[in-house]
Amino acid sequence: MKSSPTLQHANSQRPGWADEMAAMQDAYQQAGGDPKALQLPEVATLVVSANNVLAAHEIPGVRFEAESIDHGVRARIFVSPQAKIEHPVHLCFGVIPAEGLQNIQAEYDIGDGAQVKFLAHCSFPNATKVEHVMQARVHIGKGASLNYTEEHYHGPSGGIEVRPHAEVTVDEGGEFITTFSLTRGRVGLLDIDYQIDAGPEAKVEMITKAYGTEEDRIQVREVVRLNGDKARGVTKTRVAVRNQALSEIFTTMEGNAPGARGHMDCTEIVRDTAEARNTPLVIVRDDQAQVTHEAAIGTVNRKELESLLARGLDEDEAVDLIIRGMIR
């Protein structure tokens, strides 16, 4: 698949660019993305293969500064104040070879009052020894809204380590909604570390979904600090592990201001000899704040299972359907 010649792509004169872009577009599709979206003039797009910026297509209101660094890319992404971006900004990160290191240092600056969605697809289809590190700093301005969805595809070998780390600041009245999904291919090692500070009347919603098999390791650390009056925060974690996989979920919600409301919701399904651990930490520093949590860790719900068996599914089919639904 070749990219559209109508778009001005970074480094498009470089030898081998077209083949690498085509490979990334295929990988993008494997991660659940629609490659056609990368060719639309009205869609802002950033495509990074290993440490090469293959495409940086800007549109009014969305600006990229991206440069190659050793084993990665440093990228700054700006959304102008008050900009209402109609189409989701598409980000595509990946490493095509079986081995490699990709270090993404990213800064997102969402101007006051802006509204934008990002669709990030990270694909490592051939990975046998790949490390992908994302170190992100995100600033969401007053009254701005950032909806960030990140989907991964890791191939079948499990030879990959993914470390998405982010520090997020949400200003007064701002909104940060993020969904991280790693449910296709092997996880390998997943190490999520998100720290979020929410200002007055800010809203934070984090959804994390992963499905670990074989010897996969899933580690999720999420800290949401509700620092401003009436700040709101929800974390929703859905993880399934089977075979010998291990998941460890550490979620912290702090209610630090009057009227702050937080809730943590974790469901983990365990099969075979896999292991799931969940450590919620609730901290409340204001007598008008409230934080709640709920967790269900263990086998699939018996009633759900029997409902599917009563339609003629066998137990493996039923369990798989329940898990796929949960992490969908």
Place this chain on the structure above:
Amino acid sequence: MQKSNEELLKIEHLGLQRNGREILNDVNLQVFVGQVHALLGLNGSGKSSLAYTLMGCDGYKPDRGQIFFAGRDLNGLSLTQRARLGITLAWQEPARFEGIPVGKYVGLGQSQPDRQGVVDALEAVALPAKVYGYRAADQTLSGGERKRVELAAVYAMRPRLAILDEPDSGIDVLSLTEIAKLIRQLSHEGCAVLLITHREELLATADTASLMCYGSVIFTGDPEETREYYTGRCRPHLETLGAQPWQEEINS
């Protein structure tokens, strides 16, 4: 209605104990092909336990008696095996499924994928497929909507025996009419229905009815005759006795 004298389900001297308590005691019952057989009784009389036992649910393995389905002894058959013989159950409080669309759930029991069959089944319970087909069968559905989805899934499966555990509870009056029509349609297509109900609107769909009391079937006959026995003699008597001994067990 397509009725027959062909026996589909035969329960003989069925007994079940749970945690040392007698839940089912010498239950005897026959259901015929295409027949709607209502099961009446107070809460805790063993109706739902009988349904779970017939379906083969976990913890409901009988200690006495036999269940024959189309002449075959169900003893030792798993829940899946029973479903594949054509038995299914609509739970009184159906499970919620995160991330499973209603349309997919309704079609799960079909022998061959049939999209139109799913649409028709949803329409049969007054849930437009365009509105509900892609919604998740999760907690965002109301109790009544979820129950109607369950009935649609039963209908789409085209079972030989549908066990409906209080399909009327939590259902609005208008939807009861649709559910009564669905039960008649199942029967018309040759499906036997074991109908646990407290509502006269649904009892009217039945060809015969049995009354359960203290884990036993104590009366079987014409639906109206059974209802009169229940309301006129059985219920006042039971109300003087207070809670039945296994009620706590079943409610827990």
